[in-house]
Amino acid sequence: MPPMALAANGVNSSRMKTPMLIAATTLAAASAQTSDTMRCGQWVVDDETPLQELLAKCGEPTRKEVKTEDIHRKNFGNAGTQRVGTTTTERWYYNRGSQSFPMVVTVVDGKLKSIDKAE
Numbered sequence: 001m002p003p004m005a006l007a008a009n010g011v012n013s014s015r016m017k018t019p020m021l022i023a024a025t026t027l028a029a030a031s032a033q034t035s036d037t038m039r040c041g042q043w044v045v046d047d048e049t050p051l052q053e054l055l056a057k058c059g060e061p062t063r064k065e066v067k068t069e070d071i072h073r074k075n076f077g078n079a080g081t082q083r084v085g086t087t088t089t090e091r092w093y094y095n096r097g098s099q100s101f102p103m104v105v106t107v108v109d110g111k112l113k114s115i116d117k118a119e
Contacts, residue, residue, distance in 0.1 A: 038094070038103045038115045047114055054105065054112065061092035061105070093118055 036047040040058035049057075068088045072081040092105040102118040 036115050038105070039100070040094075040096075045115070047112055049112060051107065051110065051112055058094060062095040062102075063093040065091040065093075 038045050038058070043057040045054050045057055066088065067090075068086050070083050071085045071087055073084050074080075075082050087109055090107040092107065094103045094105065096103065104116055104118040105112060106114045106116070
């Protein structure tokens with residue numbers, strides 16, 4: 001059996017790697033979870049917050065973009081498509097000052113779908 005590798009300070013280097021790997025994994029998971037939350041003053045809202053509550057806590061967005069698209073379905077027997085309705089997608093932009101990232105809230109058909117950092 002080969003001898004254990006020791007770091008310069010005499011500590012087994014493979015034992016040092018495990019806590020560092022756990023810390024890196026935890027940090028990555030935590031940053032992945034924060035993409036669907038936004039702080040508004042003392043409040044934190046997430047992608048499950050009702051729109052009225054988001055507006056009450058965060059106020060009106062700095063800017064809104066609204067896009068309405070037709071929804072089509074195939075006709076019976078593949079004879080073209082038929083318009084069956086529309087879907088409306090809104091992007092609400094929040095500029096939260098120089099100390100915070102700008103955020104974009106995506107609303108589809110009146111329901112909050114996501115909260116992300118604005119690009």
